[in-house]
Amino acid sequence: MPIKKISRRQAIATASVGALGTMANFSFTNIHLKNTEKLAFLGGEKVRAAAWPQWPFWNQNAEAEIVEMLRSGRWWRGNGGHVAEFEKQYAELMGTKRCLATASGTTALLVALHVLGVDAGDEVLVSPFTFIATYNVIFMNKALPVFVDTDPETFLINPAKMEERITERTSAILPVHIYGLPVDMDEVNAVAKKHNLNVVEDACQAWLGEYKGKKLGTLGDLGCFSFQNSKNLPAGEGGAVVGNNDEMMDKCHAFHNCGRPFGSVQRTSDYPVRGSNRRMQQIQALILLSQMERIQKDADTRLENAKYLDKKLSEIAGIVPYQLVTQNARSAYHLYPFRFISEKFGDVPREKFIEALRAEGIPCSAGYGPQNKDGLIEEALNSKGYRRLFSENRLKQWREENILPGNDKLCREAVIFAQSMLLGSQSDMDDIVDAIAKIYENRESLR
Numbered sequence: 001m002p003i004k005k006i007s008r009r010q011a012i013a014t015a016s017v018g019a020l021g022t023m024a025n026f027s028f029t030n031i032h033l034k035n036t037e038k039l040a041f042l043g044g045e046k047v048r049a050a051a052w053p054q055w056p057f058w059n060q061n062a063e064a065e066i067v068e069m070l071r072s073g074r075w076w077r078g079n080g081g082h083v084a085e086f087e088k089q090y091a092e093l094m095g096t097k098r099c100l101a102t103a104s105g106t107t108a109l110l111v112a113l114h115v116l117g118v119d120a121g122d123e124v125l126v127s128p129f130t131f132i133a134t135y136n137v138i139f140m141n142k143a144l145p146v147f148v149d150t151d152p153e154t155f156l157i158n159p160a161k162m163e164e165r166i167t168e169r170t171s172a173i174l175p176v177h178i179y180g181l182p183v184d185m186d187e188v189n190a191v192a193k194k195h196n197l198n199v200v201e202d203a204c205q206a207w208l209g210e211y212k213g214k215k216l217g218t219l220g221d222l223g224c225f226s227f228q229n230s231k232n233l234p235a236g237e238g239g240a241v242v243g244n245n246d247e248m249m250d251k252c253h254a255f256h257n258c259g260r261p262f263g264s265v266q267r268t269s270d271y272p273v274r275g276s277n278r279r280m281q282q283i284q285a286l287i288l289l290s291q292m293e294r295i296q297k298d299a300d301t302r303l304e305n306a307k308y309l310d311k312k313l314s315e316i317a318g319i320v321p322y323q324l325v326t327q328n329a330r331s332a333y334h335l336y337p338f339r340f341i342s343e344k345f346g347d348v349p350r351e352k353f354i355e356a357l358r359a360e361g362i363p364c365s366a367g368y369g370p371q372n373k374d375g376l377i378e379e380a381l382n383s384k385g386y387r388r389l390f391s392e393n394r395l396k397q398w399r400e401e402n403i404l405p406g407n408d409k410l411c412r413e414a415v416i417f418a419q420s421m422l423l424g425s426q427s428d429m430d431d432i433v434d435a436i437a438k439i440y441e442n443r444e445s446l447r
């Protein structure tokens with residue numbers, strides 16, 4: 001058997017506890033490292049060789065009904081009831097009066113922004129720490145996304161920075177409950193009310209998350225969800241808009257269905273509205289109905305494991321779990337995020353930390369890049385349409401103000417785990433903690 005080489009710190013720790021006959025605990029009180037040998041990244045043994053839970057899970061209960069529907073040829077929502085049934089059940093789950101199912105989360109956002117009157121030449125306040133779709137839909141409506149800085153502690157839009165970005169063109173706020181973490185909606189709604197703005201929640205990663213007793217996605221004027229394959233409620237593709245205002249939801253329905261009034265298969269001349277086709281298919285609805293059987297249980301497991309990780313990881317210098325905006329809230333965990341502070345890890349760069357953690361058998365990645373500097377923005381601002389809609393001065397000012405130090409810091413520091421990892425056991429979570437603690441203990445060897 002090869003002789004194990006141990007670091008000076010390990011030698012001290014082993015010597016100090018060795019007399020008690022316990023396992024060396026190194027720098028930590030509550031973390032009991034199993035393996036501190038050479039990092040796997042440098043050729044050592046990995047902390048974890050086992051696979052992680054795969055996603056999505058297929059529910060066999062769905063098979064008979066899906067086959068029947070496929071054989072019947074009733075594939076679109078116009079000649080079958082599965083989409084309407086999903087809408088009913090999803091509205092119940094969210095505690096809203098209404099739900100409209102859509103083809104995707106992107107189409108849900110497009111419907112919501114259109115119905116709330118976001119129009120050419122308007123401005124929309126939006127989170128920069130998000131998926132590209134959140135600001136793409138603003139561009140699709142020929143409006144200007146105005147990025148508000150992120151609070152790196154919460155990973156979310158910083159409500160204290162919203163008012164300074166409002167102009168006479170601002171018509172809506174689009175906060176994002178990114179990774180399923182709840183935005184401080186009281187703060188967002190207070191600013192919206194004061195300035196007479198609409199609020200569309202991007203809850204595309206936030207199924208069953210809560211803020212002050214209400215589900216995320218139900219706190220603004222309209223809330224939008226995604227059911228894309230990686231999502232906690234998956235159907236390959238799919239989306240939904242939820243809301244409590246019947247008139248608004250009727251308009252959403254009409255817009256998503258070529259302008260046909262809610263409850264009708266024909267366009268009628270007494271309901272003259274524009275529209276497009278953003279409809280969900282029957283097969284998506286059937287998959288969603290079967291996936292909903294496990295959604296609450298999965299959300300509870302993720303929450304429990306995330307709290308366990310928060311507690312354990314906070315013990316490691318340089319690993320900073322995110323902060324909830326209020327204790328009276330619940331995160332949905334589409335991803336589990338934390339910040340990696342390189343200076344506390346002997347200046348190991350984040351990218352090297354990520355590679356080292358992957359080598360230990362823990363899949364992980366960096367969070368979003370600085371989306372407010374995405375090249376597609378300049379492409380849009382320089383387009384014929386935008387130069388017609390916005391003055392040169394306004395676009396110059398937009399560029400000058402598009403400096404977001406909080407967001408830049410978060411983009412440099414964020415590290416994330418996929419939600420499916422949080423469906424593992426407590427001992428799986430211990431593998432994550434062990435691997436990070438092992439890297440911390442061996443950080444000098446990564447320099």
Ligand SMILES: Cc1ncc(COP(=O)(O)O)c(C=O)c1O
Pocket residue numbers: 104105106107130131133134176178202204205225226227228237238239
């Ligand atoms: C925050 C956010 N907004 C919007 C979307 C768009 O949803 P979809 O991919 O279903 O169109 C996504 C999907 O990844 C998302 O994560």
